[in-house]
Amino acid sequence: MTDAMPAKDISKLPVEDLTARQAKAEHARLAVEIAAHDRRYYQEDAPTVSDAEYDKLRQRYGAIEAHFPQLRAAASLTQRVGAAPSARFAKVRHAVPMLSLDNAFAEADVVDFVARIRRFLRLADDEEIVFSAEPKIDGLSMSLRYQDGALVTGATRGDGSDGEDVTANVKTVKDIPHRLMGRGVPRVCEVRGEIYMTKRAFLALNTRQAEAGGQVFANPRNSAAGSLRQKDPSITASRPLGFFAYAWGEMSAMPADTQSGMIKWFETCGFKTNPLTKLCRSVEALLRFHREIEGERATLDYDIDGVVYKVDRLDWQERLGFVSRSPRWAIAHKFPAEKATTIVRDIEVQVGRTGALTPVAKLEPVTVGGVVVQNATLHNFDEIARLDVRIGDTVRIQRAGDVIPQVLGVVLDKRPRGAKPYAFPTTCPCRLHTDVVREQTVTGEQGAIARCSGEFACPYQAVEHLKHFVSRRAFDIDGLGEKQIELFYERGWVREPADIFTLQERNAKIHLEEVEGFGETSVRNLFGAIEARREIPLERFIYALGIRHVGETTAVALARGYGTWDAFHAACLKLAKGDAETREEMDALDQIGDTVIDSLRDYFGEAHNRPRIEHLAARVRIRDAEKPHADSAVAGKTVVFTGTLETMTREEAKASAERLGAKVAGSVSKKTDYVVAGPGAGSKLGKAKELGVTILTEDEWAKLMR
Numbered sequence: 140m141t142d143a144m145p146a147k148d149i150s151k152l153p154v155e156d157l158t159a160r161q162a163k164a165e166h167a168r169l170a171v172e173i174a175a176h177d178r179r180y181y182q183e184d185a186p187t188v189s190d191a192e193y194d195k196l197r198q199r200y201g202a203i204e205a206h207f208p209q210l211r212a213a214a215s216l217t218q219r220v221g222a223a224p225s226a227r228f229a230k231v232r233h234a235v236p237m238l239s240l241d242n243a244f245a246e247a248d249v250v251d252f253v254a255r256i257r258r259f260l261r262l263a264d265d266e267e268i269v270f271s272a273e274p275k276i277d278g279l280s281m282s283l284r285y286q287d288g289a290l291v292t293g294a295t296r297g298d299g300s301d302g303e304d305v306t307a308n309v310k311t312v313k314d315i316p317h318r319l320m321g322r323g324v325p326r327v328c329e330v331r332g333e334i335y336m337t338k339r340a341f342l343a344l345n346t347r348q349a350e351a352g353g354q355v356f357a358n359p360r361n362s363a364a365g366s367l368r369q370k371d372p373s374i375t376a377s378r379p380l381g382f383f384a385y386a387w388g389e390m391s392a393m394p395a396d397t398q399s400g401m402i403k404w405f406e407t408c409g410f411k412t413n414p415l416t417k418l419c420r421s422v423e424a425l426l427r428f429h430r431e432i433e434g435e436r437a438t439l440d441y442d443i444d445g446v447v448y449k450v451d452r453l454d455w456q457e458r459l460g461f462v463s464r465s466p467r468w469a470i471a472h473k474f475p476a477e478k479a480t481t482i483v484r485d486i487e488v489q490v491g492r493t494g495a496l497t498p499v500a501k502l503e504p505v506t507v508g509g510v511v512v513q514n515a516t517l518h519n520f521d522e523i524a525r526l527d528v529r530i531g532d533t534v535r536i537q538r539a540g541d542v543i544p545q546v547l548g549v550v551l552d553k554r555p556r557g558a559k560p561y562a563f564p565t566t567c568p569c570r571l572h573t574d575v576v577r578e579q580t581v582t583g584e585q586g587a588i589a590r591c592s593g594e595f596a597c598p599y600q601a602v603e604h605l606k607h608f609v610s611r612r613a614f615d616i617d618g619l620g621e622k623q624i625e626l627f628y629e630r631g632w633v634r635e636p637a638d639i640f641t642l643q644e645r646n647a648k649i650h651l652e653e654v655e656g657f658g659e660t661s662v663r664n665l666f667g668a669i670e671a672r673r674e675i676p677l678e679r680f681i682y683a684l685g686i687r688h689v690g691e692t693t694a695v696a697l698a699r700g701y702g703t704w705d706a707f708h709a710a711c712l713k714l715a716k717g718d719a720e721t722r723e724e725m726d727a728l729d730q731i732g733d734t735v736i737d738s739l740r741d742y743f744g745e746a747h748n749r750p751r752i753e754h755l756a757a758r759v760r761i762r763d764a765e766k767p768h769a770d771s772a773v774a775g776k777t778v779v780f781t782g783t784l785e786t787m788t789r790e791e792a793k794a795s796a797e798r799l800g801a802k803v804a805g806s807v808s809k810k811t812d813y814v815v816a817g818p819g820a821g822s823k824l825g826k827a828k829e830l831g832v833t834i835l836t837e838d839e840w841a842k843l844m845r
């Protein structure tokens with residue numbers, strides 16, 4: 140062995156056998172290589188080696204320094220390890236959830252939106268409602284928390300409850316003040332708005348990235364998101380990002396009592412607000428605004444995907460409140476979808492979580508509204524027959540927002556000769572080749588949805604089910620995404636949700652750290668993330684089970700209704716046995732009806748589901764449902780409204796009662812706690828008297844709620 144040995148061969152020598160000179164050369168070579176990998180991983184989001192290979196390089200680098208301490212200079216990578224970015228950002232819990240907006244597509248939806256508000260607030264037809272109309276910026280929403288005027292946290296929306304802490308990065312955005320200007324700034328101010336990249340900056344960045352062989356982005360929004368979620372804030376600083384303020388979260392005091400007043404106040408604090416924002420006083424004015432902005436869309440230097448209408452008066456916003464995840468006082472009026480024409484190369488069938496087969500058109504790639512589209516959904520049997528799409532056809536497609544592009548129709552004069560009508564498969568593409576069953580409609584006809592009858596034995600369904608289980612709104616396990624689930628399923632390591640929680644125990648046999656794409660660090664992080672999720676709120680657990688028709692809102696209603704997993708589970712088992720009383724009890728829960736109840740009955744009645752659920756429940760800790768309004772006098776009480784209410788509509792009365800944790804029922808029974816009776820109350824009042832239920836006037840009820 141001589142010092143003249145080529146570097147390539149030195150890299151194979153054990154560290155103990157290196158001479159001082161070889162060690163120096165090898166140390167320098169590794170530093171360059173590791174720095175290049177860091178750059179590709181953190182800055183370009185495009186690693187070229189697996190975590191395991193990367194870990195090996197770092198280990199060797201560390202071992203050289205251990206043997207040759209003179210190489211451990213201040214600039215050494217090992218001296219920077221503490222500061223080396225972690226793979227993920229820290230989580231931040233939003234003081235006030237960051238919700239989303241309901242969408243309007245047609246003018247009639249806007250008319251309905253305004254009518255709904257009028258009804259809810261019981262406004263006379265001639266009472267004016269003022270709206271703040273604003274462009275809907277297509278960027279990423281951001282929450283900026285200021286304490287005593289100083290910026291303390293910048294967080295992404297995340298799942299609405301928890302976002303990512305990107306404080307260091309938002310501080311590099313020029314439109315975001317580090318201190319709020321002006322006097323009398325409230326102690327806590329959470330300013331919300333949209334981070335975006337101008338179209339011009341996006342094009343310039345992509346050109347630069349392409350020249351440097353770096354990552355190019357599909358559109359300005361992705362580019363803004365990619366630039367903001369950098370581990371190194373100096374990269375964010377080098378990307379031209381803008382920010383418009385348009386909303387708020389927690390405020391220790393309110394500087395204005397209208398949306399437009401708040402926007403003006405944001406300006407005095409030093410924020411940019413959107414110059415196209417305008418007050419509108421009628422439906423016609425809203426629709427005119429939509430048309431005007433759509434006309435200007437192409438000339439704006441930032442992407443917008445619609446406009447947003449918000450009730451200007453904040454006291455009205457407060458009264459209107461929220462339905463599930465969006466406010467009643469605002470709506471996004473989207474612009475029509477963008478369209479394009481391309482060729483169908485193939486038609487594939489995908490199997491979803493519930494076994495539903497979805498035909499997907501594989502397309503000749505085409506750009507629609509700045510995004511390259513290669514797949515479009517054909518929905519189901521009927522749709523494919525209605526469109527008569529054939530392989531080789533030229534089709535018109537459209538893409539709206541984030542939804543999967545759709546096939547609108549076939550350009551018949553371009554159909555190639557000999558193209559054959561598409562024959563829907565009669566068996567599932569999974570290895571079971573089970574018969575495909577077409578769902579029966581209520582009238583007994585063949586429905587449009589085809590399903591594989593294999594359930595969990597169908598690998599596609601099992602995998603989709605696991606993907607749902609770990610998804611963001613369910614168990615949300617960091618580092619366990621769709622790709623990992625597919626791999627773990629294929630290798631037989633995770634076949635059902637409970638297996639995720641025994642993975643670490645079984646790793647002595649599996650050796651995940653040796654698998655391509657993993658390394659010791661990522662495996663350690665993965666097990667940490669799994670452990671962190673071993674305790675889970677009841678509503679998330681119910682949602683994660685992936686029961687048909689049990690979405691997030693339903694899961695919350697069930698969790699609130701039963702309080703504990705044991706109570707809910709026992710009820711479902713009784714339901715599965717056909718217990719009529721349990722069915723009735725469930726039916727009395729807010730938002731729960733026959734569809735959900737039938738689905739729970741079928742799910743818990745299915746013999747092979749039961750052990751899966753039990754295995755899982757034994758391996759996690761299910762936290763009882765929060766009783767958010769336990770301190771309110773009406774929490775947990777059942778109330779019936781009857782007669783005319785004078786200060787509010789029924790809908791508003793119901794919403795405000797539910798907000799404080801009360802249940803609103805339609806009929807009086809032994810279980811009713813209060814009957815709120817207004818003028819004209821009839822038989823319900825009689826029944827209440829008969830049963831001895833407490834009867835309140837609207838006023839008394841209002842006092843109780845306070």
Ligand code: IVH
Pocket residue numbers: 237238239240273274275276277278279280296333385386447465466471
């Ligand atoms: S208000 C309670 N105003 O649209 C909802 N949102 O679909 C408060 N957005 O997550 C949001 N421009 O990222 C509001 N002028 C605007 C907006 C806007 C864009 C985004 C925002 C939000 C999403 C909802």
